[in-house]
Amino acid sequence: MVHSAYAAPAQTVPSFGLGVATIFPLLFATAPIGLLFGALAAQKGLTPAEVFLMSSMVFAGGSQFVALDLWANPLPWFTIASSAFLVNLRHVLMGASLTPKIPLITGRKRMLGYFFLTDETWAFCEQKVLSQPVGFGYYMGISLPFFSNWVISSFIGAFIGPVMGDPATIGLDFAFTALFVFLVMSFWTGYRSGLVIAASGLTSVLVNILVEGAWYIIAGALAGMLVAAILAKPEASTNTAPLSDQENQNG
């Protein structure tokens, strides 16, 4: 089983510093995206203060770019807010997947920590729990630099936007695709995972082409989950009851 090792008590818990070291290289790929977001926002008429507020309160890049795409006068606030919700709906599945694997993080720390939940920090935690238990230190070590970097870079971008080039010319926009492709490969556990990945990929591409809006991520995720549920062996579930009990007590 993929995640059997995460609760082993003898293992050391990775530190805040290791979290910072893990996320640090990614800041160089994120900063230009933040600058780009700030620049585009300024073109749409947002002030640097408004960019700062959006990046620090929403802190979800994909939905922020979608919001800019929809930005108009008068503000279609409901369309923007519901699009953000839709784009970010994947967080529900991410939280449901990660929560039982990080029993060290509970209560208020979890409420605070999950404010910082992003694709990148979540993916690093999911990968980390394969070998070591993740605590609040490591989680925040990944999250805080990533958060600060996004807020500051988008804020600066709102000032210097017009003089900045396009990150796409040096392929930096692809850094996130590359990161996620690498992580997909690290979750490869055999033909079952291959079928899950194929179902998600095909569904995502088809829905992205056929359906307006950001439904493709959640549709692809659900297709992969459905395939995994269909392929599941009934006897493979015996060791999980204590986890859900623990979850209920901590909640």
Next chain:
Amino acid sequence: MAEPWYAVDLATFLTIVAMAVGTYATRLGGLVLLRFFHLTGRVEAALKAVPPAILMSIVAPTAIATGIPETAGTIVTALAALRLPLLPAIALGVTTVALLRLTPLATML
């Protein structure tokens, strides 16, 4: 721009608040979901598939259906992932995309 950098429009602020509330709700939604499902059998198998399923769903339109540079970069990164650590693999993928975007391949498809 006529407005000072620190100006905050009320409608803009309320829109940001609406986005923030909805987004934080999705971030806590997993905790709510876990209260309604016991992690057994097929539900557990479905949840275990979430990491690769979401990651693949995010990248698939870019990886498969954007253009030849992106698809080539995806293949290079995936193959590199079998042998190399994270950063060299990403660097190879990004370099592949950047170089191929300089060629006529970027405008095909």
